[in-house]
Amino acid sequence: MKILKLGSQGTDVMEIQSLLKKIGYNPGPIDGSYGPRTKEAVIAFQKDNDLDADGIIGPQTYKILDILLRGYDTYYIQPGDTLWKIAKNYYTTVNKIVTANPSINPYQLQIGQRIIVPYGIDVVDTDIDYTYEIMERDIEGLKARYPFIEVGSAGESVLGRKLYYIKLGKGLNQVFYNGVHHSLEWITAPLLMKFIENFLKSYANGKNIRGYDLEKIWNQSSIYIIPMVNPDGVDLVLNGLSKDNPYYEELITWNNGSTDFSQVWQANNRGVDLNHNYPAKWQESKDAEIAMGIVGPSPTRYGGPFPLSEPETEAVTQFVRDHDFRLVLAYHTQGEVIFWKFDNLQPPEAKKIGELFSKVSGYRLGEVYGIASYAGMKDWFIQEYRRPGYTIEAGKGKNPLPLSQFSKIYNDNEELLLIASVV
Structure with a gap:
């Protein structure tokens, strides 16, 4: 440290x-x-x-x-301990302790028994720049508090960072949410992580959110979430370029000679815009970027030397192939708009579902034109599966959006994230 x-x-x-x-x-x-x-x-x-x-x-x-x-401590039972006494000392509740220790018998505590004690505070903070390291620790904290969730890795980034996924639920209806294809749009990671925490907290307490029965959702659906597809890019934006980055000199060149990545960098660590690297009219995207003067790695819009050239997009597509997703949500910023079409390949129900998302979020339905029309994650999903796929552009303003917008962004999207799992 x-x-x-x-x-x-x-x-x-x-x-x-x-x-x-x-x-x-x-x-x-x-x-x-x-x-x-x-x-x-x-x-x-x-x-x-x-x-x-x-x-x-x-x-x-x-x-x-x-x-x-x-957000939690490891505790060993002492003579005279009760869960109520331990909970009081940690400013937490007996229910939180029982949830974190599903095999515990509150009436037969054993001296020396090891338990996990969650603190009476939330794990996910939403008032800080949300780095990969913070997310990784938050995932560990949530797994300790809610050991019944599934946590895994869909693959790795260019620099070997895990592309973590979290699974909520055990039902047959599978849906997939992801965030931060673009590194300036890192605020979508705490959006998804806070949704995960709020869902788990309410589910564990037997409560609903906005009238949605979480136990019913848990039994009927499986929500898979990759909060941060582009962790290397986020590190460049929030922590700056490290001298030990193996692409140090190249990154400065690709960033027009600058070591400041905080306001311009959307790409991964090889200067590839991940949301232009999917095999969905990739060549049209390539032609458009060349017309814009983009002929190699750059802060944005460069779609790579070939489709799925990057380990991040290869991991996401393989993750999709390994499941049977009913729909996908790809979170971006900004514009408060929902994109739902690709090459007229979307199914007839896609617009109806999009209108429902629009109603609960207040975001308008829109159509993309130009270079943004091609090679995106939801484009590839629609093309491959002819199922509903959506790009959600959260918030308004210039990327990176300020944290002062987080509360509104979360409030606008919480019901959308819930309803997408049951629609």
């Missing part, structure tokens, strides 16, 4: 600020800048946890913070 102190900057600082605020300390603005107020909050946290109160997040302080960031 990096040592964080006064003057430190970056996503590591931002996630610590968010956590401190969540557990009752005031670090000031959650802006990724380790200023005096953040230092004061760290000192207060250190004092409350019997640590050296120096305002520096070193190994000992981070060890405790990391457990809180993961």
Whole structure:
């Protein structure tokens, strides 16, 4: 881990600020800048946890913070323990502990027995720049809290990062949601991750969301979600170009000589726009990009040397082939619009379903023109399976969208994500 102190900057600082605020300390603005107020909050946290109160997040302080960031602790039953007593000490509930430990007998606790104790705070934060590392830890935290979910990898990125998927439900009706083909559009990852957490939290408590019976959905449908298709690109956008990146010099060249990827980079680590790399009128897309002057790797629009040239798109297509998806949702930003057509190959029901999505989200149905019409994920799905596929363009403004839009984006899309699993 990096040592964080006064003057430190970056996503590591931002996630610590968010956590401190969540557990009752005031670090000031959650802006990724380790200023005096953040230092004061760290000192207060250190004092409350019997640590050296120096305002520096070193190994000992981070060890405790990391457990809180993961959202759970490993606990060994002591003499006189009850689940109620443990829950009180961790500011959580007995139900959360039982959910995380399905084989536990609350009335026959064994001294020395190892259990998982979730904290009484959410795992997924939505007020921070959402990096791959944060997502990976959040997935671990959700799996610990809800061990009945399926977590796996559909493949790997250019740099070997796992393309994680999470499965909700056990029914025969399979649907597939994915986000972040484009790295500036990373806000779609916390959108999908927060949906996963809210779904699981309500399902485990026997509650509905917006009137939808989650137990019924769980039994009838299987929702597969890949929150981040392009983790390498997200790392470039949010963490910057690392000296140890094997494409370091090439990436600077492809980025027009700049080391700043934060406002322009949509591609993967080889300069390929993943949502132009699918075999659905790929040659038409290639002709259009050449007409635009794009003849090689670049921040956006370059569709690669051939269809499915990238491990990310190859993984997604294989993942689809390995399942029997009724429909797919590919999340992007921005425009508050839903695209539903491709080459007039979509089934007749696609428009009707799209209109339903439009109604619950407030997004309009639209049609794509020009280079954006080809070689996308939903285009390939429609072409291959003649089933409904949708590109959801969430939010409005210039990418990357600010986190201040997250609440509206989530509110607009929660019912759409629910209804897509049963429509």
